[in-house]
Amino acid sequence: MRALVLHGPDDLRLEEVPVPVPGPGEVVLRVTGALTCATDAKMMRQGGHPALPPNPAPFGHEACGVVASVGEGVTGVAEDDEVVVANSAPCGACPPCAAGRPSLCESIVYLSGAFAEYLRVPARIVQRNMLPLPPGLPPRRAAMVEPLACAVRGTERVQAGAGDEVVVLGGGVQGTLIAGLLAGRGCLVTLCDPHEARRERAIRFGAVRALDAPRDPAAVQAVKAAHGGGRGPAAVVEAVGRPEAWEAAVAIARPGGEVLLYGGCAAGTTVTLPTFPLHYQELAIRGSYHHTPDAVREALARLAANDAPYDELIGDEIALEQVADVLRAGSGEKRPVRTAP
Numbered sequence: 001m002r003a004l005v006l007h008g009p010d011d012l013r014l015e016e017v018p019v020p021v022p023g024p025g026e027v028v029l030r031v032t033g034a035l036t037c038a039t040d041a042k043m044m045r046q047g048g049h050p051a052l053p054p055n056p057a058p059f060g061h062e063a064c065g066v067v068a069s070v071g072e073g074v075t076g077v078a079e080d081d082e083v084v085v086a087n088s089a090p091c092g093a094c095p096p097c098a099a100g101r102p103s104l105c106e107s108i109v110y111l112s113g114a115f116a117e118y119l120r121v122p123a124r125i126v127q128r129n130m131l132p133l134p135p136g137l138p139p140r141r142a143a144m145v146e147p148l149a150c151a152v153r154g155t156e157r158v159q160a161g162a163g164d165e166v167v168v169l170g171g172g173v174q175g176t177l178i179a180g181l182l183a184g185r186g187c188l189v190t191l192c193d194p195h196e197a198r199r200e201r202a203i204r205f206g207a208v209r210a211l212d213a214p215r216d217p218a219a220v221q222a223v224k225a226a227h228g229g230g231r232g233p234a235a236v237v238e239a240v241g242r243p244e245a246w247e248a249a250v251a252i253a254r255p256g257g258e259v260l261l262y263g264g265c266a267a268g269t270t271v272t273l274p275t276f277p278l279h280y281q282e283l284a285i286r287g288s289y290h291h292t293p294d295a296v297r298e299a300l301a302r303l304a305a306n307d308a309p310y311d312e313l314i315g316d317e318i319a320l321e322q323v324a325d326v327l328r329a330g331s332g333e334k335r336p337v338r339t340a341p
């Protein structure tokens with residue numbers, strides 16, 4: 001079969017490889033839906049990632065498919081079943097898992113290899129995070145279960161509720177999904193992004209207002225002043241992944257408010273935070289990483305219900321040959337990848 005394989009920084013190759021054979025507890029899927037992700041672009045640029053096996057590494061982690069073969073000891077799944085897989089599964093036994101924090105699992109198992117005709121699903125994911133495809137859910141939308149599960153997990157870390165003003169910084173896929181989830185909860189969401197098309201899309205996802213991205217201290221103060229009668233919004237979600245946006249998020253929040261630092265920044269970066277609002281204004285700052293099995297199930301139910309215009313986040317289909325160029329261009333849109341010959 002043909003498969004995309006990562007060999008090093010900016011070295012993603014289309015190769016002829018053997019069709020995977022499932023080991024004990026494993027399942028092999030014929031991929032029917034696979035999507036590109038901003039994380040793929042980062043992995044390709046870096047030439048490796050903690051969520052990838054050592055190079056040469058099978059590539060692509062957002063997938064759904066049809067069960068093609070089943071390994072020894074697998075129960076409850078049969079050939080020809082249509083399934084969705086999350087891109088990881090926690091162990092359920094380590095201290096963070098035992099404490100109810102599976103997104104911090106110390107021995108998490110990741111999925112990789114969706115950009116190929118066939119995908120081997122690790123036993124742990126078969127057991128914990130492989131789910132039947134809900135009837136009527138198109139495979140390419142189902143493959144969005146991982147990014148939406150991350151957004152679901154992120155919004156679980158936000159306490160703001162109905163009637164509360166929330167500012168979301170960043171209108172990429174993640175910022176848009178988060179805006180939609182918070183709007184669905186009744187929050188009054190303002191999304192900030194430099195691109196007009198993304199601002200308009202945020203309104204269709206339920207944001208009540210969309211503003212340009214604040215790029216200097218005066219613009220940051222203007223976003224704050226536009227909320228809470230000048231005091232600032234109840235919550236700010238940073239979904240850009242840059243230190244300056246993290247700092248802006250803290251500057252926009254109102255006294256007693258909350259900040260979710262959601263976007264992952266480049267390794268080794270740091271931020272400078274003012275001590276005054278953290279101490280005298282009791283600002284609550286949280287992070288959010290990855291997702292949980294519960295968030296995966298909620299995300300899949302939402303995709304099946306199509307409770308937001310999710311398909312707007314998915315662009316035109318591309319061939320395996322185009323993936324590297326599309327990731328390099330980094331449009332921010334998700335692209336379905338045609339994996340069948």
Ligand SMILES: [Zn+2]
Nearest residue numbers: 037039062146
């Ligand atoms: Zn992803």
Ligand SMILES: [Zn+2]
Nearest residue numbers: 091094097105
């Ligand atoms: Zn664990």
